[in-house]
Amino acid sequence: MPILALMLNATIWGLSWWPFRQFESAGMHPLWTTVIMYLLSWVVVMATQRGAMAEWWRSPGLWLVTLAAGVTNTAFNWGVATGDVVRVVLLFYLMPLWAVLLARLILKEPLTAMAGLRIALALGGAMAVLAPAGGGWPVPSSLPDALGLIGGMTFALNNVMLRRESARSPGARALAMFTGGVLVAGVSAASMAGVGLAPWPWLPGAVWLLPLAGMALLFFISNLSLQYGAARLPANLTAVVMLTEVPVAAGSALLLGGGTLDGKTALGGGAILAAALLAALEHRRA
Known part of the structure; x- marks a missing residue:
């Protein structure tokens, strides 16, 4: 059951790009969809986890989790909704690459030979992707590519900070992540809408509220599945x-026309997954 729960979480996230694009085509920017999606989870945590808000307020480390989780969801959801999903x-x-460096900086974990190999593989894969x-420097050539990189960096920061704040209650940690999803995406969307770079939240009809509520419920289930599975499996198995x-x-x-896969992307992707x-494997040995 824990493995199935994690696979459900990964599957929902792997397919999330499609509904984000449907809402965007209807006039709802992906960041507004993100706000609504996380608002349900935020309300549930606030209603069921008494004392979580006070604990979050007293914990500066959780404020960084809030920022990291918010940027992660903002960048990833925006990127897959507007760019080549595969890339x-x-x-x-590339999150494991950033996790090695951040764990060294924040948790003082040693840099091992295996970590060096991971860094080399990840960097080589990124350069290929x-x-x-036509040749040139391997740098992000579009906003979605940059959002994918930023999302991976902040996801690594989120995970490292959650390890550092492991003594905090699950409710406070969950509240930090959901608060970030609402606040960062909301502030970003409102700022862009205020200067005309994005529309204010709008849908062509009330009928769209039903799939929007269904999407919010799916992501709430996804987060519950992640917490259930990750709490019952070794960290290495969870990662795989x-x-x-x-x-x-x-x-x-x-299959659905959301991305392409050429030879260099496949090669780079293989190195990143490796x-x-x-x-x-390194976590298992540890």
Whole structure:
């Protein structure tokens, strides 16, 4: 059951790009969809976890979790809704590279030979994915590519900070993450709408409220599944199972026209996934 729960979480996230695009085509910017999606979870946590808000307020470390989780969801959801899903997801999963560096900086974890190999694999994969077809520097060539990279960085920061704040209650940690999803996406969307770079939240009819509520419920279930599975499995197994998101996102994008896969992207993606698998192997040995 814990493995199935994690696979459900990864599958929902791997397919999330499609409903985000449907709402965007109807006039709802992905950031407004993110706000509504996380608002349900935020309300449930506030209603059921008494004392979580006070604990969050007293814990500066959880404020950083709030910021990291908010930027992660803002960047990832915006990126997959507007860019090549395959590239965005692969660049997002450079997370193990950033996790090594942040764990060294924040948790004072040693840099091992295995960590060095992971860094080399991840960097090589990123260079292959980002390499322009006509030659040039391997840098993000579009906003969605940059959002994928930023999302992976902040996801690594979120995970490292959650480890550092492991003594906090699950309710306070969950509230920090959901608050970030609402606040960061909301402030970003309102700022862009205020200067005309994005529309204010709008849907063409009330009938759209039903799938919007269904999407919010699915992501609430997804988060419950993640907490259930991750609490009952070793960290290395959790990391491997969560990689299910990559083939789900890539396969669905290729089938439904949300992305493409050329030789260099496939090669780079293989190296990035290998780095993630090595991270799981290193945790198992530890």
